Amino acid sequence: MKKLLLIPMMTATVATADGYTQADRIQDMQNMAQAMQNIQSGFFYNNIDIIKDGIKVLTATIDNVRPTDEELNSKDIYEQWMNNDLKMTNKIKKKIKNKAQDIEDRFGAGDATQALQAYSKITAQCLNCHIRLRKW
Numbered sequence: 834m835k836k837l838l839l840i841p842m843m844t845a846t847v848a849t850a851d852g853y854t855q856a857d858r859i860q861d862m863q864n865m866a867q868a869m870q871n872i873q874s875g876f877f878y879n880n881i882d883i884i885k886d887g888i889k890v891l892t893a894t895i896d897n898v899r900p901t902d903e904e905l906n907s908k909d910i911y912e913q914w915m916n917n918d919l920k921m922t923n924k925i926k927k928k929i930k931n932k933a934q935d936i937e938d939r940f941g942a943g944d945a946t947q948a949l950q951a952y953s954k955i956t957a958q959c960l961n962c963h964i965r966l967r968k969w
């Protein structure tokens with residue numbers, strides 16, 4: 834029993850010592866992709882609670898997204914410039930959070946069409962970062 838309790842504590846310690854790693858960011862990305870899928874399911878099942886849950890995960894997770902500690906400490910000037918484009922990153926993050934709120938407000942008010950439009954705008958912002966930052 835004691836052993837089981839120790840595991841989450843150790844995980845938390847390791848995460849703090851490493852700061853924000855690429856593995857953390859990949860995990861955040863996967864959580865956001867899942868949240869987006871859940872929001873979409875909420876549309877189809879006409880279930881505002883599923884939508885709200887997805888939005889909660891999405892907005893909390895996008896807050897974490899940033900250059901990794903390794904990228905911030907990179908000695909390569911070009912890489913630093915690429916990765917530290919925080920102004921763009923913060924702008925995209927803000928847009929995603931605004932549109933997430935829009936989804937909740939619009940769907941809650943019975944306007945599924947506008948909610949879907951806000952959803953597409955979030956998808957566009959996800960790809961905006963992937964294209965501009967990662968050249969994907």
Ligand code: HEC
Nearest residue numbers: 855858859862863865866869898922925958959962963966
């Ligand atoms: C600020 C930039 C940025 C934003 C915004 C962003 N991403 Fe990403 N995304 C990345 C980067 C960088 C990677 C590559 C992962 C890495 O190397 O850290 C990535 C990778 C991914 C991956 C692949 C993860 C894997 O398993 O390899 C998924 C899925 C993903 N993003 C989903 C999303 C979704 C969904 C959103 C919008 C809600 C989003 N991303 C918004 C930067 C961003």
